[in-house]
Amino acid sequence: MTDTHVQTVLQFMERHAPKRFAVEGDPIGLQIGSVKKRTAKIMVTLDVLEPVVDEAIANGVDMIIAHHPLLFRPIKQLNTDTSYGRAVEKLIKHDVTVFAAHTNLDVADGGVNDMMANALGIRDTKPLAPVTEDSLKKIAVFVPRNHADAVREALGQAGAGHIGDYSHCSFSTDGKGAFVPGSGANPYIGSKGSMERPEEERIETVFPASIERNVIRAMLDAHPYEEAAYDIYSLENPGKTYGLGRIGKLDETITLREFTERVKQAFGVNGLRVVGDLDKKVKKAAVLGGDGNKYTMHALREGADVYVTGDLYFHVAHDAWMEGLAMIDPGHHVEQIMKKELAEQLQSWLEEQKSSTEVIISEINTDPFQFL
The missing domain is CATH 3.40.1390.30 (NIF3 (NGG1p interacting factor 3)-like)
Known part of the structure; x- marks a missing residue:
């Protein structure tokens, strides 16, 4: 087992809380550090205040995932005589990466x-x-009958065909394809220069537009043809609202x-x-x-x-x-509920990836208010 690249952690966060969910102008994403290094220990926090930075350094943390962005407004000066300036200085000196998932984590399912x-x-x-609304699209792909089930399964596993509480929904019609392999082709069926009319199925299924690349990739990986024939349609049907x-x-x-x-x-x-x-x-x-x-x-x-x-x-x-x-x-501070749950989700995913990266939770109370 090895430590995980920061870029890999960011890929998890993008799947969990896509940047497109963020309210316009919200300064989310990588705030300090590099995506190219590896991270051995991640700390999840609500806020990135100087005591939280000190906590991270004391615990050997090299990456912080926060809900509230550290760099929320444009910086006109960085005065290291102030607590804010010292926090940024310490993060840079100790090579601690800071990443923020704010309104995108508010909007996301499970956020x-x-x-x-x-x-x-x-x-x-x-x-x-x-x-935002994740609009719907439809894919129609033509596949030889003996591979139709494999392609259907691949599309379903990629997230296509999910309607309400049902998954792997699709519709198929039988027909005959027609093609002539060229001189540079390596056909799965037929011979170069000869017309072929194989028995095929047309498989249709819907999917959210946000996963189009994954759906197409999964279909192509499962399809036996050198050149798969498929169509993508935009639909007027309402998609999922976030x-x-x-x-x-x-x-x-x-x-x-x-x-x-x-x-x-x-x-x-x-x-x-x-x-x-x-x-x-x-x-x-x-x-x-x-x-x-x-x-x-x-x-x-x-x-x-x-x-x-x-x-x-x-x-x-x-x-x-x-x-x-x-x-x-x-109070605003009750959003700290995200610390434990996000840390557990991230740690579970890292273990599935056979990563040795550890995830901890900040124990610092960043609520500025007290009730007397």
């Missing part, structure tokens, strides 16, 4: 907002504020007071702010990690009884209160 919704017992969720926040239903109707206690326990907070009648019954709940003020109207339009988010503004709370939407603000 921060799914983690928070699961912790609160919110089921049958959908995105609260849509960001977005910020989640909205769904609780298993049972409970009071706002009871749900507030659930929020405190789920996120390990001693206190929080609540808007609304504590005896109000809640069933439909929305959650959005971080600052979700501007998505309050989304929660109202979707019929949420209660909306859990951080950094709540006074006047936003007023508006929600007057419209009958209960709100719970446990």
